[in-house]
Amino acid sequence: MSDELVFYTHPMSRGRIVRWMLEEVGATYRTEILGYGAAMRDAAYRAINPLAKVPALRHRGVTVTETAAICAYLADAYPQAGLAPAPESPARGAYYRWLFFAAGPVEAAVTNAALGVAVPEERRGMVGYGSLAEVLDALEDAVAKSEYLAGGRFSAADLYLGSHLMWGMQFGSIERRPAYEAYVARLAGRPAAVRARQIDDRIIAETQKG
Known part of the structure:
Protein backbone atom coordinates (compact mmCIF):
# COMPACT_ATOMS: atom_id res chain seq x y z
CA MET A 1 0.00 0.00 0.00
CA SER A 2 1.39 3.39 -1.00
CA ASP A 3 2.15 5.89 1.74
CA GLU A 4 1.59 8.74 -0.73
CA LEU A 5 -0.59 11.53 0.61
CA VAL A 6 -2.74 13.23 -2.03
CA PHE A 7 -4.50 16.49 -1.22
CA TYR A 8 -7.47 17.50 -3.39
CA THR A 9 -8.26 21.17 -3.12
CA HIS A 10 -9.01 24.54 -4.64
CA PRO A 11 -7.02 27.56 -3.40
CA MET A 12 -10.22 29.48 -2.66
CA SER A 13 -11.91 26.85 -0.53
CA ARG A 14 -11.81 25.27 2.92
CA GLY A 15 -8.81 23.46 1.52
CA ARG A 16 -6.78 26.42 2.77
CA ILE A 17 -7.38 25.10 6.29
CA VAL A 18 -6.10 21.66 5.34
CA ARG A 19 -3.09 23.18 3.58
CA TRP A 20 -2.18 24.90 6.84
CA MET A 21 -2.61 21.62 8.71
CA LEU A 22 -0.40 19.77 6.22
CA GLU A 23 2.30 22.39 6.65
CA GLU A 24 2.02 22.19 10.44
CA VAL A 25 2.50 18.43 10.55
CA GLY A 26 5.36 18.55 8.04
CA ALA A 27 3.79 15.99 5.72
CA THR A 28 5.11 15.27 2.24
CA TYR A 29 2.09 15.52 -0.02
CA ARG A 30 0.98 15.87 -3.62
CA THR A 31 -1.62 18.48 -4.45
CA GLU A 32 -4.39 17.99 -7.00
CA ILE A 33 -6.05 21.31 -7.84
CA LEU A 34 -9.65 20.94 -8.97
CA GLY A 35 -11.67 23.68 -10.60
CA TYR A 36 -15.20 24.36 -9.47
CA GLY A 37 -17.84 22.83 -11.72
CA ALA A 38 -17.10 20.00 -14.14
CA ALA A 39 -13.79 18.94 -12.59
CA MET A 40 -15.32 18.35 -9.18
CA ARG A 41 -18.38 16.65 -10.67
CA ASP A 42 -16.30 14.28 -12.78
CA ALA A 43 -16.95 10.61 -12.02
CA ALA A 44 -13.31 10.03 -11.06
CA TYR A 45 -13.47 12.66 -8.32
CA ARG A 46 -16.97 11.67 -7.22
CA ALA A 47 -15.49 8.28 -6.42
CA ILE A 48 -13.35 10.12 -3.86
CA ASN A 49 -16.04 12.51 -2.63
CA PRO A 50 -19.61 11.84 -3.82
CA LEU A 51 -20.60 15.36 -2.77
CA ALA A 52 -18.24 16.76 -5.43
CA LYS A 53 -16.54 19.21 -3.12
CA VAL A 54 -13.09 19.86 -1.72
CA PRO A 55 -11.00 19.35 0.31
CA ALA A 56 -10.36 15.63 0.39
CA LEU A 57 -7.39 13.49 1.29
CA ARG A 58 -6.11 10.10 0.18
CA HIS A 59 -3.52 8.46 2.42
CA ARG A 60 -2.48 4.82 2.79
CA GLY A 61 -5.56 3.70 0.88
CA VAL A 62 -7.88 5.75 3.09
CA THR A 63 -10.11 8.56 1.88
CA VAL A 64 -10.93 11.35 4.32
CA THR A 65 -13.36 14.19 3.58
CA GLU A 66 -14.78 17.00 5.75
CA THR A 67 -12.25 19.56 6.87
CA ALA A 68 -12.47 18.95 10.62
CA ALA A 69 -12.14 15.20 10.08
CA ILE A 70 -9.07 15.74 7.88
CA CYS A 71 -7.46 17.92 10.55
CA ALA A 72 -8.17 15.33 13.25
CA TYR A 73 -6.86 12.54 11.01
CA LEU A 74 -3.62 14.36 10.25
CA ALA A 75 -3.04 15.21 13.91
CA ASP A 76 -3.24 11.50 14.73
CA ALA A 77 -1.33 10.33 11.64
CA TYR A 78 1.59 12.63 12.49
CA PRO A 79 1.75 12.54 16.32
CA GLN A 80 5.29 13.90 16.31
CA ALA A 81 3.84 17.31 15.37
CA GLY A 82 2.06 17.47 18.73
CA LEU A 83 -1.19 18.85 17.32
CA ALA A 84 -3.51 16.67 19.41
CA PRO A 85 -3.34 16.02 23.15
CA ALA A 86 -2.60 12.39 24.01
CA PRO A 87 -5.74 10.23 24.38
CA GLU A 88 -5.14 9.88 28.12
CA SER A 89 -4.59 13.62 28.60
CA PRO A 90 -7.28 15.67 30.36
CA PRO A 191 5.41 29.77 10.10
CA ALA A 192 3.20 26.97 8.77
CA ALA A 193 0.24 29.32 8.46
CA VAL A 194 2.35 31.81 6.53
CA ARG A 195 3.70 29.11 4.21
CA ALA A 196 0.24 27.74 3.53
CA ARG A 197 -1.17 31.17 2.66
CA GLN A 198 1.75 31.86 0.36
CA ILE A 199 1.30 28.55 -1.49
CA ASP A 200 -2.42 29.05 -2.09
CA ASP A 201 -2.08 32.74 -2.92
CA ARG A 202 0.60 31.89 -5.46
CA ILE A 203 -1.67 29.30 -7.09
CA ILE A 204 -4.46 31.87 -7.29
CA ALA A 205 -2.13 34.43 -8.86
CA GLU A 206 -0.81 31.91 -11.38
CA THR A 207 -4.34 30.85 -12.30
CA GLN A 208 -5.43 34.45 -12.84
CA LYS A 209 -2.40 35.12 -15.04
CA GLY A 210 -3.15 32.03 -17.10
Missing part, protein backbone atom coordinates in the same frame (compact mmCIF):
# COMPACT_ATOMS: atom_id res chain seq x y z
CA ALA A 91 -6.88 18.17 27.51
CA ARG A 92 -8.23 15.63 25.00
CA GLY A 93 -11.82 16.48 25.95
CA ALA A 94 -11.37 20.19 25.34
CA TYR A 95 -9.61 19.40 22.07
CA TYR A 96 -12.57 17.38 20.78
CA ARG A 97 -15.08 19.82 22.21
CA TRP A 98 -13.81 22.92 20.41
CA LEU A 99 -12.77 21.20 17.20
CA PHE A 100 -16.32 19.93 16.71
CA PHE A 101 -17.93 23.03 18.17
CA ALA A 102 -16.42 24.85 15.20
CA ALA A 103 -17.47 22.14 12.74
CA GLY A 104 -21.02 22.02 14.10
CA PRO A 105 -22.57 24.99 15.90
CA VAL A 106 -20.21 27.67 14.56
CA GLU A 107 -20.46 26.70 10.91
CA ALA A 108 -24.21 26.03 11.04
CA ALA A 109 -25.06 29.25 12.88
CA VAL A 110 -22.85 31.45 10.71
CA THR A 111 -24.05 29.85 7.47
CA ASN A 112 -27.71 30.16 8.39
CA ALA A 113 -27.24 33.81 9.30
CA ALA A 114 -25.48 34.49 6.00
CA LEU A 115 -28.36 32.84 4.14
CA GLY A 116 -30.93 34.85 6.06
CA VAL A 117 -32.31 31.79 7.84
CA ALA A 118 -33.85 32.94 11.12
CA VAL A 119 -34.68 30.25 13.66
CA PRO A 120 -37.82 31.20 15.65
CA GLU A 121 -37.05 31.49 19.34
CA GLU A 122 -39.52 28.75 20.21
CA ARG A 123 -37.74 26.39 17.76
CA ARG A 124 -34.17 26.96 18.93
CA GLY A 125 -34.20 23.63 20.69
CA MET A 126 -34.48 21.95 17.29
CA VAL A 127 -31.15 23.25 15.99
CA GLY A 128 -27.77 22.28 17.31
CA TYR A 129 -26.65 25.79 18.17
CA GLY A 130 -29.59 27.65 19.67
CA SER A 131 -28.78 31.09 18.32
CA LEU A 132 -25.85 32.80 16.61
CA ALA A 133 -25.47 35.15 19.58
CA GLU A 134 -25.12 32.23 22.00
CA VAL A 135 -22.55 30.56 19.75
CA LEU A 136 -20.46 33.71 19.43
CA ASP A 137 -20.59 34.36 23.17
CA ALA A 138 -19.46 30.79 23.94
CA LEU A 139 -16.68 31.16 21.42
CA GLU A 140 -15.56 34.47 22.91
CA ASP A 141 -15.45 32.97 26.38
CA ALA A 142 -13.36 30.02 25.14
CA VAL A 143 -10.69 32.03 23.33
CA ALA A 144 -10.45 34.66 26.07
CA LYS A 145 -9.78 32.20 28.89
CA SER A 146 -6.38 30.96 27.78
CA GLU A 147 -3.85 31.31 25.01
CA TYR A 148 -5.00 28.10 23.32
CA LEU A 149 -8.07 25.89 23.54
CA ALA A 150 -6.68 22.59 24.83
CA GLY A 151 -4.06 22.17 27.50
CA GLY A 152 -2.38 25.52 27.00
CA ARG A 153 -0.70 24.60 23.71
CA PHE A 154 -1.56 25.02 20.03
CA SER A 155 -3.52 22.13 18.53
CA ALA A 156 -5.58 21.23 15.48
CA ALA A 157 -8.60 22.60 17.35
CA ASP A 158 -7.02 26.06 17.36
CA LEU A 159 -6.10 25.76 13.70
CA TYR A 160 -9.61 24.79 12.66
CA LEU A 161 -11.57 27.13 14.90
CA GLY A 162 -9.12 29.96 14.32
CA SER A 163 -9.50 29.55 10.56
CA HIS A 164 -13.25 30.01 10.88
CA LEU A 165 -12.73 33.17 12.89
CA MET A 166 -10.18 34.57 10.43
CA TRP A 167 -12.40 33.87 7.45
CA GLY A 168 -15.59 35.06 9.15
CA MET A 169 -14.14 38.34 10.37
CA GLN A 170 -12.49 39.00 7.01
CA PHE A 171 -15.75 38.63 5.12
CA GLY A 172 -18.09 40.03 7.76
CA SER A 173 -19.99 36.85 8.62
CA ILE A 174 -18.56 36.92 12.16
CA GLU A 175 -18.44 40.19 14.06
CA ARG A 176 -15.07 41.45 15.19
CA ARG A 177 -14.49 41.21 18.91
CA PRO A 178 -11.25 42.03 20.74
CA ALA A 179 -10.94 38.51 22.13
CA TYR A 180 -11.30 37.01 18.65
CA GLU A 181 -8.75 39.37 17.15
CA ALA A 182 -6.19 38.73 19.90
CA TYR A 183 -6.66 34.98 19.47
CA VAL A 184 -6.26 34.87 15.69
CA ALA A 185 -3.26 37.21 15.90
CA ARG A 186 -1.49 34.49 17.90
CA LEU A 187 -2.23 31.97 15.15
CA ALA A 188 -1.83 33.84 11.88
CA GLY A 189 1.90 34.40 12.23
CA ARG A 190 2.81 30.76 12.74
